[in-house]
Amino acid sequence: MNLVRSELAKIRTTNVWWILILIGVPLWAAAIWSAWLADPADAGTTTEVLGETITAPSTPEIVANFYTSGQYIGLFFVFLLGVLLMTNEVQHNTATATFLFTPRRTAVVAAKIAAAALVGVLWWAAGTVVNIAVGAVFLADRWGGAHLDDPTVWAGIALNGVAFALWAVFGVGLGVLIRSQIGASLAAAAIYFIGPLAATFGLFLLVKVAGEGAKTIMDFLPYGATAAVTGGSDSMPYWLAALVLLGYGAVTSLLGTTLIRRRDIA
Template identity: 80%
Template sequence: MNLVRSELVKIRTTNVWWILAVVAVPLWGAAIWSAWALDPANAGETTELFGETIVAPDVAEIAATFYTAGQYIGLFFVFLLGVLLMTNEVQHSTATPTFLATPKRGSVVAAKLAAAAIVGLMWWAVGTVLNIVVGVAFLSERWGGSQLDDASVWGGIALNGVAFALWAVFGVGLGVLIRSQIGASLVAASLYFLGPLAATAGLIMLVQVAGEGVKDVMDYLPYGATNAVTGGSDSMPYWLAALVLLGYGAVTALAGTALVRRRDIA
């Protein structure tokens, strides 16, 4: 616990967290604004598009969209914060005193994972409070009810918190694996923003070759698993998607820890 508290102090006393928070505020506002475009009058309606039946979100799903607004950019910021939690140590040469104080490097990495998960949950909690304040006022005026009496809405909110914690853990794992601050940050951004596009393009080609059955592969990629965690997939239960995300963090953290133990940190 002393190690975890130490990692939380490092986050609190550096500029990274509030810089990310300041950038996140206008992006969160844009997410709320885009959620306002959802029309409850069309909830649950079905339409045909390219031969497939598309079902519009029901009222509870639209409400959950309000209460989880800002998830896309928020997940990236906690992912990046997790990456920087380790790479900052190398970049600013504070890793040496850290490992001198705690020679068991695996314990240091474990503390960073725990601290990142805590910060991810805190980010989710603040965003959720803001979303509820805005969402209740808007939904009550437009629909005559906040939909907070629906258990599925609270389920979506809670699973959103799980996603925030797991992406923060994944970020630490990536930061341990790639020591360079710039390199790890670029890989994180590419993986988060470009990865789904590349995976979708590859999946389209695979579908043409192997058939429709390969579509489920997307759920096992990081952002696909995130959608499944928050209820966006019919082919994967949320608990399995959470395990997939946790697996990404565990694999990268274990591989990175093995490298950290064997190489000179200076």
Template identity: 40%
Template sequence: MNLVRSEFLKIRTTNAWWLFGLGAFIMLALAFLINAVGAYYTLSDPSTEGLNPEDAAAFEATQNAVYQAANLYTSGQFFGLLFVLLLGIVVMTSEFQHQTVTTTFLTTPRRTAVILAKLAAAALAGAGFWLATTALNIPATIIFLSTQDVSSQLGEWAVVRSMLLNLLAYVLWGILGVGFGVLIRSQIGATVTAVVLYLIGTIAGQAFFSLIALWLNWDWFDDLRFIVPSIASGLMVSGNNIPGQPVFWVGALILLGWSVLTGTVGTLITRTRDIS
């Protein structure tokens, strides 16, 4: 616990956490606006005219209040997770950036304990981001749904489940950030690479699997896009199961697997790496 507290002290005494928090807040406001506009038109115009049977079934699954409420309550997840990832990277790479890693390991020679403390601090910081964004999403969503004559839907388990799984996503992405920071020790190099992989990788992964599936007429291949962590995160917070897509818990298992892998690899590398 002393190690975890020291990691929080490092986070609190730098500008990174509030800069990332400010960025997450701005993107949250934009995401909620987009989701609210989408929910307004979806709830007010449920027509599936002109759609093929598969697209019509998928669209109908998004038309109910449960799906839209879950989407609104988890607004800002995409960019929020990116900022948590970056914070996790800073937790690790700042040691090398400011050349404090030698002092850290001399003070606490057990490297595994140090990495576990960093993983715990990044995970808890991710939970803090989730708490802040959810605290803003809840009243905003309730107000919006009331304007559409729809109840808050907070009594629906699917909605509550989405919010709790969103918490899990924020926690796991903090762990991913620490693991990524171990692989690339340069703070600038790690943050730039992470942003490019997160943004471009999400779009490229979506396009690659969809185009190959369309080209070869392999419908199952399109589901492989959910191995991309950011896409899996979106799947796990969906309020309803969408026809043609894996169920929500598949996304949770994939993201959990990525977190365990990066956390384990990061710990093993740090235990044997020369830090001089």
């Protein structure tokens, strides 16, 4: 617990967290506005796209989406924060002091994972409180009520918190694996923003060759697993998607910790 408190102090006493908040607030407001534009008449409707029937989300799913507004950019910020927890140490040469005071390097990485997960949950909680406060007013105007008595809505909100914690853990794992702050940050941006686009294009080609069953591959990629965690997939249960995300964090953390234990941090 002393190590976890130390890692939380490193986050609290540096500029990173409030810089992310200053950038995130206007982006969150844009996400709220985008969710607000959803038309109640479109809930549950079906359309034909390239010969495939697409069913629009139901009212509870759309409401849950409103209460989780800001998820897209929020997940990236906690992902990046997890990356910086380790790479900042190397960038500013504080890793040497950290490991001199605590020579158990595995314990240090575990503390960073715990601190990142906690910050991810706190970020989710703060955003959820604001989303519910704003959403209850907006939804009562256009959607006939806040719908907070619907268990589907609360399930979406709760599972969104799981996604925030797991992406933070994944970020720490990536930061431990790639010591360079610039390299790890660029890798995080590529995984989060470019990865889904590349995967979607590759999956489109694969479906043409292997058939519709190939679409399940997307659920095993980070952002596809996130969508499945929060209820956006019919082919993978949320608990399996959570394990997939946790697996990304575990694998990168274990590989990175193995390298850290064997190499000179300086």
